[in-house]
Amino acid sequence: MTGWKLFLHSVSMVQRNAPQLLQIFLVPGLIVVAIAYAMLAGVPNDAELEGLGPDPATVVEIILRIVGIWLAIGVICAWTAVSWHRYVLLEEHPQGWIPAFRAKEALWYFLRLLQLVVIGSVVYGVAMFVGIALISGMGMVGLAFLLVIATLIAVFMYRLVLILPAAALGKPIGVGESLELTTGAFGTLFVLALCLFGLQLLSELILYLLIDAVLISTVLQLIFSVGLAVLNISALTTLYGYYVEKRPI
Template structure:
């Protein structure tokens, strides 16, 4: 069996993922600008291509740096605790918490890219110092609830209907993406623009 036979929809899958990424960035940039700049539009949000590219590359760089760092630490933890599974699980969870915390400390970089504002890593880190604890709690609640609902769908819905399970997973991903975008917008509004909650 060759690769084409094994994965007949691989090209379509790539195009679908690309389209979903473009739509996701489009929505994120439009939402940041709507809330933070009060930019109004019609039923279709404006397509800010330059801002979308800036947003995408900012998210990509932050994601790669955090992923690389978490991977290195995770590999080291795995080597040190490979015979101690409970300790390994605790360590992995701690790494996840740290990654989420660092991401939200740097999260103003994303709305800034959407708005076309100049904001460096040090400035983003300093701006979120006062609210880092609250943001981390919100992020953890979001992550744990998403994980819990995902497990329910996988173990309770998928055995009944694969199609329904896939539809629910897609709906959850979209809903939590919107909640995540709203958190980023709120963090930027409070920490950078000085808005009240």
């Protein structure tokens, strides 16, 4: 199956390029952790919030900090993803432990990422609205139908992701062109998405089984989160190489 081969190729990409992966993702990842820690420091916990009451200023401050964290994560994600895509597809090797910041490509990548988030939010929002109505009227049949719709949407979103590596290479394409390039790829993308989702479930199961071992669970959660994020970025790189550049796998 092509989808399975694409998944294995993405995993192999991460394994083969472990030193370069560390050079690209380690320092930016530590920066994300530092930013999150700094911006969350001093934020009241649930007990403190109950004691303070619904103070609008406190609520606004918390929202602004959370938004700031997500914006910082988005920018750093664009920075590192651009470097990884360009390393794999253009053989631009990282120099040192801080990857080059290509402002133009990173900005395009960030905007394309926001575009996908907006499209996904709108499509899933409509699907959830319809799904709730179906479940209310049809019970389990409606739930099954909703799962089918969610699967179709997930594969549809995978057909759009070619716009991200394209932005990283400075060769932007639109969502229409991405759809055209992946025409007839439903089964392939379904298998790839299923493999990535299965790996996510496996990591969550491992963390659940280790829930009592707090330290080990926390360390593994960090490792799994970073590993899955890198694997997903590698999957995007593989898809671009396969569907746009027609590379063999």
